[in-house]
Amino acid sequence: MALLELDSVEARYGQIRALHGVSLAVEEGQAVSLLGANGAGKTTTLRSISGTVRTAGRITFDGRRITGRAPESIARLGIAHVPEGRGIYGELTVWENVLLGGSSRRGRSAVKQDAEAALAYFPRIASRRKQQAGTLSGGEQQMLALARALVARPRLLMLDEPSLGLAPTAVQEFYRVVRELNREEGLTVLVVEQNARIALASTQQAYVLEVGRVAMSGTSADLAKNEGVRASYLGY
Amino acid sequence: MSEFFQYVVVGLANGGVYATLALAIVLIHRATGIVNFAQGEMGMFATFISWALIYHHGLPYWGAFFLTLAIAFVGGAVIHEVVIRPLARTSELTVVMATIALLVILNGLAGWIWSPEVKFLKSPFPLKVLHVGGVVVNVQDLGVIGVSLVCVVLVFCFFRFTRLGLQMRAAAVGPATSRLLGIRVTLMLSIGWGLAAMLSAVSGMMAASQLQLDPNYMLVILTYSFAAAVLGGVDSPLGSVVGAFLIGIGISLLTGYASGFLGTELQLPVALAVLLGVLVLRPAGLFGRVVVRRV
Numbered sequence: 001m002a003l004l005e006l007d008s009v010e011a012r013y014g015q016i017r018a019l020h021g022v023s024l025a026v027e028e029g030q031a032v033s034l035l036g037a038n039g040a041g042k043t044t045t046l047r048s049i050s051g052t053v054r055t056a057g058r059i060t061f062d063g064r065r066i067t068g069r070a071p072e073s074i075a076r077l078g079i080a081h082v083p084e085g086r087g088i089y090g091e092l093t094v095w096e097n098v099l100l101g102g103s104s105r106r107g108r109s110a111v112k113q114d115a116e117a118a119l120a121y122f123p124r125i126a127s128r129r130k131q132q133a134g135t136l137s138g139g140e141q142q143m144l145a146l147a148r149a150l151v152a153r154p155r156l157l158m159l160d161e162p163s164l165g166l167a168p169t170a171v172q173e174f175y176r177v178v179r180e181l182n183r184e185e186g187l188t189v190l191v192v193e194q195n196a197r198i199a200l201a202s203t204q205q206a207y208v209l210e211v212g213r214v215a216m217s218g219t220s221a222d223l224a225k226n227e228g229v230r231a232s233y234l235g236y
Numbered sequence: 237m238s239e240f241f242q243y244v245v246v247g248l249a250n251g252g253v254y255a256t257l258a259l260a261i262v263l264i265h266r267a268t269g270i271v272n273f274a275q276g277e278m279g280m281f282a283t284f285i286s287w288a289l290i291y292h293h294g295l296p297y298w299g300a301f302f303l304t305l306a307i308a309f310v311g312g313a314v315i316h317e318v319v320i321r322p323l324a325r326t327s328e329l330t331v332v333m334a335t336i337a338l339l340v341i342l343n344g345l346a347g348w349i350w351s352p353e354v355k356f357l358k359s360p361f362p363l364k365v366l367h368v369g370g371v372v373v374n375v376q377d378l379g380v381i382g383v384s385l386v387c388v389v390l391v392f393c394f395f396r397f398t399r400l401g402l403q404m405r406a407a408a409v410g411p412a413t414s415r416l417l418g419i420r421v422t423l424m425l426s427i428g429w430g431l432a433a434m435l436s437a438v439s440g441m442m443a444a445s446q447l448q449l450d451p452n453y454m455l456v457i458l459t460y461s462f463a464a465a466v467l468g469g470v471d472s473p474l475g476s477v478v479g480a481f482l483i484g485i486g487i488s489l490l491t492g493y494a495s496g497f498l499g500t501e502l503q504l505p506v507a508l509a510v511l512l513g514v515l516v517l518r519p520a521g522l523f524g525r526v527v528v529r530r531v
Contacts, residue, residue, distance in 0.1 A: 050416060052412070052415070052416070070415070071415035072414075072419060072420050072421065073418075075415070075416055075417060075418035076418045080416075081416045083412075083413065083416060087410065087413035087416065088413075089406055089409055089413065090409075091409060092402075092405065092406065092409070096406075099399075099402065100402065100403065100406050100414075100417055101417060103399075103406075103414075103418050103419045104417065104418025104419075108399060111399075148417070152417065152418065
């Protein structure tokens with residue numbers, strides 16, 4: 001059984017329907033990309049999973065139905081959602097931001113240890129832990145958001161457009177860590193991306209969303225070769 | 237000159253009363269973005285409870301003091317759950333109106349339960365004076381200053397050094413993100429209201445040790461505390477405390493030196509006029525929040 005399963009999930013914002021029955025599965029230990037144009041429903045899919053948008057249909061995590069649960073209780077089941085725009089607390093320090101990642105866990109010293117370990121992935125921000133997080137650059141904030149998510153010891157890491165607004169080298173560095181976490185630590189990852197090239201290169205499975213539906217799915221390697229995907233999302 | 241220092245000590249004691257209440261106002265404002273007009277009355281109501289504990293139930297002062305703090309905490313959290321949280325999705329104006337309704341309700345309720353006639357809450361500090369280098373210092377004033385400072389420092393340490401305090405700050409500045417991190421934001425808000433109610437209770441009990449106790453005695457203190465919060469910058473806890481002591485000292489000096497030609501009626505207007513002047517020059521308040529943002 002897959003770690004995360006979505007079965008005909010629908011979501012709406014007021015009168016506007018954003019998802020028209022999305023079904024997908026993420027296996028434990030897998031890295032999965034969710035691709036698609038603007039407005040295809042990628043972000044809404046992640047928000048449905050983390051409980052921040054009202055949904056119909058069935059979402060199960062580790063065999064448990066999570067549809068209709070509050071976001072904080074879903075987070076406590078082990079789903080870490082790094083939202084669009086990263087959700088950094090700009091007026092708190094880098095270190096405080098990272099510590100807050102462990103809010104759902106018990107044990108002060110264990111959280112501190114994990115916060116140190118998470119920061120060790122990103123030397124660039126580790127040396128600036130006393131700085132106000134709002135003063136970090138976009139790329140550094142993205143790294144901080146990832147480090148913070150790791151402190152929760154998530155079973156599923158969801159990333160929403162981490163490459164958005166980042167310099168190409170920062171994108172490379174960020175995805176290098178994501179691949180390392182997935183391959184060496186066995187962390188399950190679901191990543192939403194506009195940058196299809198880096199997403200397909202960093203994951204094993206991929207789904208393509210079009211206007212709130214899954215239009216295509218397969219292994220990332222197959223989709224990278226697919227004519228339609230190449231024309232629409234890879235641009236060559 | 238010794239006269240001057242005497243006025244300053246009195247001002248610091250009044251400032252302590254304003255500081256605890258102003259800090260409560262700022263905590264609520266930071267967490268929920270609203271101004272709680274009932275904050276002073278919450279302190280007044282709690283003080284009546286402490287009075288009843290002492291004079292009807294025979295508790296010693298400090299026993300009543302700490303029991304009142306516990307009751308205030310629960311009361312503040314319950315007010316958040318029952319009155320404020322259900323209004324969370326409405327406009328801020330609605331919530332502010334609700335706090336004004338609370339002000340009137342608590343005021344009326346206190347008069348109804350304990351009768352509106354004036355009561356006296358005896359001070360826990362000895363009625364003595366100390367002579368420090370020619371300055372006559374009232375021990376009661378020192379006690380009020382001490383209790384207020386201890387409370388303020390405890391609150392700052394709580395937010396600065398504890399995990400719960402950090403989570404409460406996070407829930408206040410970024411509720412949506414906090415939920416994604418598994419922080420129970422509504423619980424944090426209830427705790428925040430509880431803490432604010434405790435601070436108001438301290439303010440109320442300290443004020444009552446200097447003044448007489450009736451359902452209206454906190455209204456003027458609320459005005460000065462609002463002024464302190466605005467003067468310091470309504471989002472700055474430290475600013476509100478500094479503002480409170482500045483206002484306390486300012487009023488004390490004004491009363492001491494200028495009562496001859498100003499009279500007591502003009503105390504409040506003059507203090508608020510000075511405050512307006514400061515705000516015209518520095519709209520964000522003395523410690524107005526400066527957040528550095530890079531996009």
